[in-house]
């Protein structure tokens with residue numbers, strides 16, 4: 382299985398990049414931690430009047446999804462960078478499986494996401510977050526967020542190859558991730574939004590994954606397990622569409 | 637074809653409406669160095685890309701190590717090494733990590749990949765920097781590492797796109813030595829260059845490409861013969877240029893080139909030194925005093941002028 386070995390090599394390559402590029406580590410770990418602290422202390426007070434749940438218990442599942450989704454923007458950024466520096470041309474001239482470059486990149490970004498998520502959970506714990514549904518559920522929640530971000534890494538990979546410039550990809554990434562994160566149940570319950578926004582917020586994947594994670598970590602979500610299934614369906618659907626599309630784009634570079 | 641490690645037949649490629657390659661053919665004999673010589677935008681990189689599966693041509697046939705590149709791109713990739721025009725190194729990997737990775741991607745065993753990386757680093761004089769991230773490398777070191785990556789798997793055929801552009805003279809000569817070493821060990825090399833002296837120094841056969849067309853081919857001896865001899869270069873005062881040009885043009889068959897900005901005039905000679913005297917005498921008789929006058933080896937510009945003149949029938 383040379384495809385497997387190629388993928389392993391290229392994953393290792395991107396993992397090293399992810400952990401050696403200082404700005405990237407700051408971006409992907411310090412920034413979300415600051416977000417977590419800010420949101421917890423800024424919104425926490427306003428929130429506590431409305432719910433019996435402590436804000437950190439409400440917030441952390443949301444912010445995990447947010448962090449992971451922001452992390453997936455980096456997949457496209459990294460690919461665009463490789464394209465510009467000629468690394469992709471070099472790799473395309475080597476006898477390797479065509480999907481290995483993309484698979485390696487997305488897996489490496491998942492590795493970084495795992496690292497950042499664990500960091501966030503640790504900080505969350507210090508702020509008072511406690512999971513109440515048992516270890517299995519907790520691990521499932523973590524896996525679900527990771528898979529969710531992994532699926533969107535493939536969307537990001539497509540953007541990276543389409544736009545081909547790492548800064549443009551970064552900006553474009555924020556453009557689609559910001560609305561998805563804020564018009565969702567990440568920071569506030571959807572019921573507090575105007576009706577037209579609720580329609581969007583209730584049906585978009587970020588709300589699904591956040592509700593699923595709340596169900597798995599804290600329970601008390603109405604029809605909680607439905608959210609898990611819907612999230613899994615989103616993950617499967619996004620990968621099913623965007624992974625082949627990314628490989629197709631990659632193969633088209635020789636045109 | 638048996639004796640050719642690279643064979644391109646009538647390859648054409650358009651970018652939009654721009655014809656970047658126009659029915660270009662080339663063959664590179666096994667175990668020899670073939671140079672592709674041409675100015676910026678000639679189509680050198682485009683041709684190398686079509687030969688290394690990076691770009692599909694619109695028309696034509698290409699064989700590398702006997703394998704049809706267009707029909708079997710996946711198969712042919714293990715038969716050649718490519719160092720592209722712009723060093724494509726992984727900044728955040730150490731030189732050793734980079735080469736070991738490329739070795740593994742070429743399906744060398746872990747042990748082989750390690751040994752080979754060590755060997756190549758040594759050969760390229762990078763041993764002392766082997767464990768440093770490549771982002772700390774100088775331009776010349778990057779070039780060498782990039783070249784190293786194309787050597788890791790002992791390729792039979794090596795494509796080098798402008799391997800020495802941007803290097804200082806000493807590093808350039810080092811690279812020439814490495815290239816000569818590789819050829820001694822049986823590697824076939826196709827390299828592109830903008831420098832006539834480089835093609836001259838390294839290549840057994842030279843192809844000259846310009847504006848997507850192959851305009852000449854031959855050994856460096858053959859080309860030089862067809863290109864005439866040295867060039868007389870004269871630097872003049874601005875107000876005397878046109879007068880001098882008229883006088884000299886009357887006496888020489890080849891075109892007289894004038895660069896107004898540098899106030900230099902170039903005349904391709906047939907007889908070298910004799911022609912230098914002839915030009916000097918013409919100027920002396922007209923009481924024109926040149927600031928400088930001298931005889932030079934033809935440059936790439938002269939090569940193109942000579943060839944295009946020839947094509948236009950002004951021999």
Ligand SMILES: Nc1ncnc2c1ncn2[C@@H]1O[C@H](COP(=O)(O)OP(=O)(O)OP(=O)(O)O)[C@@H](O)[C@H]1O
Nearest residue numbers: 651654656674675676677678679680681682683721
């Ligand atoms: N991706 C592209 N899209 C459009 N035009 C291109 C593309 N790549 C190259 N060209 C054009 O094709 C022509 C040949 O380019 P090429 O890069 O092959 O030249 P070159 O001989 O390698 O030049 P240089 O010495 O500057 O590297 C040029 O006119 C260039 O502008």
Ligand SMILES: [Mg+2]
Nearest residue numbers: 680681682721
């Ligand atoms: Mg070029």
